[in-house]
Amino acid sequence: MRTWIDISQPLDERTAVWPGDTPFVYEVAWGKAESGSVNVGRVTMSIHTGTHVDAPFHFDSAGKKVSELDLDIYMGKARVVHLPDAASIGIDVLAGFDLEGVVRLLIRTDAWTDRQRFPQRIPPVEPQAAAYLAARGVRLIGLDLPSVDLLDSKELPAHHALAEQGIHILEGLVLDHVAPGDYELAALPLPLVHADGSPVRAVLKQLV
């Protein structure tokens, strides 16, 4: 049966957060007893928690805010590839796949094994891969990792190279249970007008 497969991280106080960043908190800010009718919740979180998209403004102060991004990027056909042993994601490993005409590429690395802890190290996307992917038609790259760059990177070369090639970034996917292949993707950001990204609910449905 073809049903929607959830590829999003659950968000609660156990969700791993970038070291030093805002912890995730959900609280009932105004309870039913107090208000006399409803529970009203409040969320405090960093944008870069769990499954989320980066807007160019995250790494470029002149870059687009998340509300300015084209929704077509985040909905439509996507290919999932499995790269379980890659030390980095470069042209050499990507050349093992036919990516011609792939608009949305999701990479399952399996490198973030315990999602309740922030990883020590992750395989980064090599900046040279950006032009290679763009030449094949890729406009969105998604990974099961908290970043496309090395975790201690300040220059964020992959973020910048991808943006220069018009490739958008989706991070923190859960792909452990997803076989390589072609799917329909939906991972819509919220219309946060001024934001550097947004949490998303990301789902896949197998194509017939």
Ligand SMILES: N[C@@H](CC(=O)c1ccccc1NC=O)C(=O)O
């Ligand atoms: N660029 C990362 C996030 C990131 O770098 C970050 C996120 C939250 C708090 C601090 C961060 N980087 C600090 O150097 C990302 O891939 O979205």
Ligand SMILES: [Zn+2]
């Ligand atoms: Zn991010």
Ligand SMILES: [Zn+2]
């Ligand atoms: Zn990022």
